[in-house]
Amino acid sequence: MDLIINCLSYIPCLSFDPILKINGVNYKIERLLGEGGFSYVYLVKTYNGQYALKKITCPFGNENLKVALQEVSNYKEFNSPFIVRSIDYSVVSEKEGYKTVYILLPFFETGVQDIITDNALNDTQIDEKIAIRMFIDICRGLHSMHRHHRNASNDTNAILLDTDSDAENQSLINNDFGTELNETTVFAHGDLKPSNIMLSKDETPVICDLGSCQKMPINITSFQHAIGYQELVEEHCTLPYRAPELFDIKSGDTITESIDIWSLGCTLYALLYGLNPFEREEQINGANITLAINAGKYSYPDGDYTQKIKNLIDMCLVVDPKERPSIETVLATALEITS
Ligand SMILES: Nc1ncnc2c1ncn2[C@@H]1O[C@H](COP(=O)(O)OP(=O)(O)OP(=O)(O)O)[C@@H](O)[C@H]1O
Numbered sequence: 116m117d118l119i120i121n122c123l124s125y126i127p128c129l130s131f132d133p134i135l136k137i138n139g140v141n142y143k144i145e146r147l148l149g150e151g152g153f154s155y156v157y158l159v160k161t162y163n164g165q166y167a168l169k170k171i172t173c174p175f176g177n178e179n180l181k182v183a184l185q186e187v188s189n190y191k192e193f194n195s196p197f198i199v200r201s202i203d204y205s206v207v208s209e210k211e212g213y214k215t216v217y218i219l220l221p222f223f224e225t226g227v228q229d230i231i232t233d234n235a236l237n238d239t240q241i242d243e244k245i246a247i248r249m250f251i252d253i254c255r256g257l258h259s260m261h262r263h264h265r266n267a268s269n270d271t272n273a274i275l276l277d278t279d280s281d282a283e284n285q286s287l288i289n290n291d292f293g294t295e296l297n298e299t300t301v302f303a304h305g306d307l308k309p310s311n312i313m314l315s316k317d318e319t320p321v322i323c324d325l326g327s328c329q330k331m332p333i334n335i336t337s338f339q340h341a342i343g344y345q346e347l348v349e350e351h352c353t354l355p356y357r358a359p360e361l362f363d364i365k366s367g368d369t370i371t372e373s374i375d376i377w378s379l380g381c382t383l384y385a386l387l388y389g390l391n392p393f394e395r396e397e398q399i400n401g402a403n404i405t406l407a408i409n410a411g412k413y414s415y416p417d418g419d420y421t422q423k424i425k426n427l428i429d430m431c432l433v434v435d436p437k438e439r440p441s442i443e444t445v446l447a448t449a450l451e452i453t454s
Pocket residue numbers: 148149150151152153154155156167169220221222223224306310311313323324325326
């Protein structure tokens with residue numbers, strides 16, 4: 116892939132006008148939009164509009180690169196208006212010996228976290244009907260992940276890789292989830308939270324940041340596996356939105372897509388009340404957040420919301436993952452509220 120981005124190593128200071136080229140298209144880097152553990156997201160501009168460019172540095176060899184390339188693959192996996200899809204990507208070998216992965220994404224001006232922040236600043240609350248409508252769309256996106264039907268159009272990696280001469284990357288990204296086409300595959304997002312849900316121009320929620328998205332279930336087969344997976348969770352799954360079963364992973368455990376249902380409940384609560392339920396528990400009652408999550412201990416502030424929407428949150432925030440409802444049940448319950 117034809118990509119000129121040496122100048123990116125100087126960002127985020129942005130004291131100059133860096134131009135980069137992806138597949139013959141010039142992009143101007145406008146500003147930093149956000150950052151995570153090993154990644155930066157920039158706003159870039161080209162002749163036909165603005166985009167977001169995610170830069171993931173992979174300093175510690177193949178394992179980091181494998182995770183980043185899995186993310187690349189995830190952005191091509193789902194065909195849903197409620198899940199982001201990438202536009203392009205590139206892998207660059209840095210002269211220091213490590214690799215950097217760039218992913219070009221649609222740019223979203225706002226997200227669910229912005230609604231929460233604006234409400235907090237203005238001392239307002241979201242209307243229940245709007246919140247439910249957004250929640251339903253988020254559920255639809257999650258449904259596409261939890262009951263993903265793979266078909267030939269998902270198999271885009273080979274096409275993308277024709278433009279990438281690096282055979283090593285090719286073999287890493289071509290780990291086709293071990294699934295036959297046309298088979299239903301279960302994926303979990305793994306880090307669902309308000310700041311990972313952006314809003315399109317018509318205010319439709321779009322689930323973003325597919326860096327933690329993985330095929331499920333995950334059977335933890337050994338002590339070493341448990342330690343490795345625990346480390347991955349701590350790096351990639353935001354603590355206040357993390358399901359209880361992800362705090363002390365042991366050999367013999369089975370992790371399922373139910374982890375997203377928990378995060379979904381936390382997200383709806385935060386959208387209504389401006390704060391994650393367990394962060395609120397910590398702030399109001401001085402609770403230890405990890406203990407509160409593991410005990411499923413949270414409460415509701417006084418407010419105008421109906422018992423029905425609180426029940427929707429409660430059905431997601433069930434400590435035992437086996438007792439937590441499926442995405443179909445949550446979606447059906449949410450739709451019932453609006454009918
Ligand atoms: N397509 C986009 N349009 C606009 N802003 C974006 C876009 N993608 C990401 N961002 C911004 O960049 C931030 C970090 O992006 P992202 O979540 O993909 O990275 P991350 O390294 O996984 O971060 P985290 O660990 O916080 O989830 C987001 O919270 C959001 O504010």
